[in-house]
Amino acid sequence: MHEKTENSIKIKTAESGFSIVELMVSVGIFLIFMGAIYGVLRMGTIQKTSATSQTDAIKNVRLSLNTIGRDAVNAGFGYSRVGGYAPDNILNSRLGITADADVSHDLVTAVIAGNDVNTNTLLTSGKTDVISFVFRDTDFNIGQPVKLQNSANLSGNGVSITTAPGWASYVRPYDLFLIADCCRTSLAVVTATPGGDVLHFRTGAQDPLGINLPYTGTVDTRSKLIACNPPTTVDNCMDYSNNVTAKRVFWVSYSVTSDGTLVRKTFGNNTGKPAAEQIQVQPIAYNVQNFQVKYLLRDGTVTDDPSAGGTDQPNLNNVVQIDVTITAKIEVVENGVTISNLVNLKSTFSTKNLSYDIG
Numbered sequence: 001m002h003e004k005t006e007n008s009i010k011i012k013t014a015e016s017g018f019s020i021v022e023l024m025v026s027v028g029i030f031l032i033f034m035g036a037i038y039g040v041l042r043m044g045t046i047q048k049t050s051a052t053s054q055t056d057a058i059k060n061v062r063l064s065l066n067t068i069g070r071d072a073v074n075a076g077f078g079y080s081r082v083g084g085y086a087p088d089n090i091l092n093s094r095l096g097i098t099a100d101a102d103v104s105h106d107l108v109t110a111v112i113a114g115n116d117v118n119t120n121t122l123l124t125s126g127k128t129d130v131i132s133f134v135f136r137d138t139d140f141n142i143g144q145p146v147k148l149q150n151s152a153n154l155s156g157n158g159v160s161i162t163t164a165p166g167w168a169s170y171v172r173p174y175d176l177f178l179i180a181d182c183c184r185t186s187l188a189v190v191t192a193t194p195g196g197d198v199l200h201f202r203t204g205a206q207d208p209l210g211i212n213l214p215y216t217g218t219v220d221t222r223s224k225l226i227a228c229n230p231p232t233t234v235d236n237c238m239d240y241s242n243n244v245t246a247k248r249v250f251w252v253s254y255s256v257t258s259d260g261t262l263v264r265k266t267f268g269n270n271t272g273k274p275a276a277e278q279i280q281v282q283p284i285a286y287n288v289q290n291f292q293v294k295y296l297l298r299d300g301t302v303t304d305d306p307s308a309g310g311t312d313q314p315n316l317n318n319v320v321q322i323d324v325t326i327t328a329k330i331e332v333v334e335n336g337v338t339i340s341n342l343v344n345l346k347s348t349f350s351t352k353n354l355s356y357d358i359g
Contacts, residue, residue, distance in 0.1 A: 057287065057343045058343050058345065060286070064262055064326060065345060068324055069347060073350070077135040077353035078136025079353075080178060082314070083109035084134070085108075086186070088221075091112060094210070095255070097112070097130065105224070106313070108187050108251070110354055111132070111317075111322075112131065112133075112307070113306050114129055115293075117130045117255070118255055119258065120257065120259065120289075122329050128290055130253060131254050131255075134249055135250055136247050146167045146177075146245065147163060147164035148163055148164070149162045153216065154202060154215060158207075159188075159212070161225065162198055172193065172271045173190055173191060174189060174190060174270060175248050176251060178249045179225060179244065179246045180244065181242045183239075184224060186223070186224040188201045189208070191275075209268055226238070248269065250269065252266050253267075256288050260286065260329070262286075262288045263282060263284065264281075264284050266279070285326065286328075287328050295322055296322070296323075324348075327342055327343070
């Protein structure tokens with residue numbers, strides 16, 4: 001019995017385990033291995049986040065280009081080959097385009113180009129472009145223009161226009177119209193519909209677009225909606241004996257704000273909203289570093305600025321195609337590391353409706 005116990009003790013004491021050094025080395029190797037795996041997984045997560053952000057950015061830019069393309073194709077539809085007359089430097093106040101040197105009325109053409117107008121914090125040098133489009137609202141009054149009969153002085157504060165019987169009922173405050181007779185065109189926004197067959201086109205604070213002009217003044221400062229008496233072919237009045245009509249139109253623009261947001265602006269036609277809400281600003285893409293537009297003219301010329309800095313707006317009627325390039329900046333921050341990338345997309349659109357004459 002004693003001998004058996006002694007052997008048992010010998011066997012037990014012969015068993016051995018890991019030393020402290022061996023254990024520490026094993027743990028160290030394990031930690032290095034797990035650290036390597038974590039690093040690989042973390043880098044994969046960062047790359048996945050970056051790829052997702054880039055995919056989202058590309059999607060947003062493509063949607064923005066599609067929106068611009070839709071308006072570009074519509075530009076000029078049912079509008080005027082000449083454009084609509086508006087106050088001097090309305091293009092500066094509404095679009096930021098450089099003010100011109102003269103004091104005569106501006107022409108709001110179906111396409112308006114603003115080359116190198118805006119700066120933003122994402123663009124270290126240079127400026128971004130502005131572009132706007134005007135086209136007829138074919139849904140208004142089932143596609144029928146409002147028939148106008150005469151105009152009168154609205155207490156020196158704009159123009160009062162009488163419509164053909166019943167036609168004023170189709171109009172709402174802040175509707176934007178192209179008003180035209182056989183030979184002349186003018187843009188104006190309705191500021192009130194007082195009842196009967198009367199529409200008001202007041203100036204000042206009641207005009208949210210700053211596009212109406214007073215009834216009196218010089219040829220360069222007064223409204224072109226006053227009645228020609230007697231009828232004449234000059235451009236500073238309307239011949240209400242010759243089928244004057246008002247067609248509701250859309251005026252939209254695209255530009256980049258100082259924080260790199262590409263926005264679509266709409267002017268007027270915001271039914272039921274007050275004057276302060278008649279210029280609507282809709283963000284359509286963020287982190288936009290650059291926004292550039294090139295124009296192809298009928299004679300084959302490709303240019304950044306077909307309007308020559310705002311002094312030759314009628315030349316914009318010769319635009320047949322526009323190339324729009326949007327550059328978006330993508331930044332992903334992980335553990336203090338910033339990964340930056342640029343997304344650059346370009347689309348070409350034909351301005352087919354610019355060939356339509358007013359009708």
